[in-house]
Amino acid sequence: MSPTESEPTHAQSGIEENVSPELAEQARVRAEAAAYREKANADRAKARTLTNMFWAMLACLIVVAFLAIVTWRPKPEQVRAVEYTAQLQDAKKVAPWVRGPDPMPAGWTATSVEFRAPEQSPMTWHLGIVTKEKKYVGLEQADVIGKNFQTDELGKTSDDGTSTVAGVVWQRKTLLDRHDEHALVLIGSGVTTIVTGNAGYPALETFAATLR
Numbered sequence: 001m002s003p004t005e006s007e008p009t010h011a012q013s014g015i016e017e018n019v020s021p022e023l024a025e026q027a028r029v030r031a032e033a034a035a036y037r038e039k040a041n042a043d044r045a046k047a048r049t050l051t052n053m054f055w056a057m058l059a060c061l062i063v064v065a066f067l068a069i070v071t072w073r074p075k076p077e078q079v080r081a082v083e084y085t086a087q088l089q090d091a092k093k094v095a096p097w098v099r100g101p102d103p104m105p106a107g108w109t110a111t112s113v114e115f116r117a118p119e120q121s122p123m124t125w126h127l128g129i130v131t132k133e134k135k136y137v138g139l140e141q142a143d144v145i146g147k148n149f150q151t152d153e154l155g156k157t158s159d160d161g162t163s164t165v166a167g168v169v170w171q172r173k174t175l176l177d178r179h180d181e182h183a184l185v186l187i188g189s190g191v192t193t194i195v196t197g198n199a200g201y202p203a204l205e206t207f208a209a210t211l212r
Helices: 010-071 085-094 147-154 201-210
Strands: 109-116 124-130 136-142 157-165 168-175 182-188 191-197
Touching: 085 109, 136 147, 136 201, 147 168, 147 191, 157 182, 157 201, 168 191, 168 201, 182 201, 191 201
Parallel strands: none
Antiparallel strands: 109 124, 124 136, 136 191, 157 168, 168 182, 182 191
């Protein structure tokens, strides 16, 4: 058998050795390019999905917030009324100087009451009230006339003129430690009477006029 028929010549072998690496490299490059395109497409699809989810969630939140704003209604504050007249009468039996509203202004509600008659003075009487405008008025009394009781009940105050109620002059006080609160103070016959709250001087005067 001749060399030409049975095996490749040295020239043919050299051509294959030169061409095969290029083909292999081209194939590798094409494969990498295809893989890159596939990964890029997948990443774009994922990004589009996340973006769509974000905007969908944002739209849902906006709708929920809008409905909450439109449908929300503040719950009216519940006022828990207390019966105070029986305790007022019992307190007067021990301390005739104790006073209470007679009658209570229309629409006002007593919410707290306490009479303390300790073995050592002072005896104290408290009545807390909510007006029909949902403001607070409190009555504080004690069988003392010193400054300590006023300080305990009112904190720091400044004088703010006077109010005349049923011919009786009360001292006006502005409460410096509490926002928009005032007091009327009456001292006499060994007793300090304080009407205080955030209802304003007119309401405090109205209440003071009912005390019997």
